[in-house]
Amino acid sequence: MTLTNAAMSRLFNFDRNLYLIAGLPFDALDLNDVVRIIHDSAERNRSCFISTPNLNFIVSCLTDVSFRSSVLNSDISIPDGKPVVWLAKLLKLPIKERVSGANLFEQLESNQDKKIKVYFFGGLEGIAQLACQKINDRNSAMSCSGYESPGFGSIEAMSSDSSINAINESGADFLVVSLGAKKGQAWIEHNRNRIKTPIMCHLGAVINFVAGNVNRAPLFLQNLGFEWLWRIYQEPNLWKRYFNDGLHFLSLLTTKAVPYALWLRFQQKQFSGKNELNLNVTESADQSIQITLSGVCTDETILPLKQAIKKLAPFNNHFILDLNNVIHIDPAFLGTCSLLYAHCHCYGGKLQITNINNITRRIFKWNCADFLIDD
Known part of the structure; x- marks a missing residue:
């Protein structure tokens, strides 16, 4: 049986170094690997949908099939959260570092050897425009070729021909979506076949960091995995989400990850030497x-x-x-x-x-x- 031409236009890459952690796939890539893939996709005009799952993604995807499917369907999935790296370490998987959306964006902006054009879609009214202006006022490798703040309507309402045409005509290499994780992933899934911009990614907080209305946590808090405390300090309404995610993480650890890790250690001798x-x-x-x-x-x-x-x-x-x-x-x-x-x-x-x-x-x-x- 041969798949249709429409299917053949979207091939999955089975060469990926992929590992399933708590129900979601993660690529064994570091920050420099992802930057190289983005630049290569931009140069070749090759579509690349990047997902950046964190603990909230994991918790939500356990019960939301559509949300999980958006991560499964992505071309790259990288851990934007220390808990994911901790789970990988517990299970001795080769995923060594957190690749946050903010760090990725900063690395792209600072790489003077490779120019890249970005388009902001989402955020509160005026934030995308401010982020675009600030990017273009800097002497960096990144420029902003357009923006839109579509409000808080449905996926369909935010997927008008005028919005998609504006993105396509902007000449951007990188489409940064900021609509909330679930809606942002769903919007990309809904429109990815219409969008000509090669790289697409939901980076919810990045647009606020660039605009300057929200500050990133100090580096030592990021390294310790406590950036969430800073986020709560900056945006107190987030505490309920982080509290709920923390409870689910403890449950995942005690009922699934730790029992599996212990079983692996006790059974290791049974499988040693069997590698066929x-x-x-x-x-x-x-x-x-x-x-x-x-x-x-x-x-x-x-x-x-x-x-x-x-x-x-x-x-x-x-x-x-x-x-x-x-x-x-x-x-x-x-x-x-x-x-x-x-x-x-x-x-x-x-x-x-x-x-x-x-x-x-x-x-x-x-x-x-x-x-x-x-x-």
């Missing part, structure tokens, strides 16, 4: 692709599976992963599954994961990946 993955690919009568796996499917062994999916995905939207003979999986396998899940759903198909034993099912649950097997 075998797979067999067949096509079913309904044209679905079945990949039967056996052995260990982890970060060290997953390359053959990635290569097989990369080869087959452009022509298929229904996959079955048979785990009957799989003895161990990890967040790298779950990250690849989340990407394949997004691919299948994007093109009207389905991912089925079958023959899951009790231990494997528990690993799915510990990593908040139930959605992959409950679909």
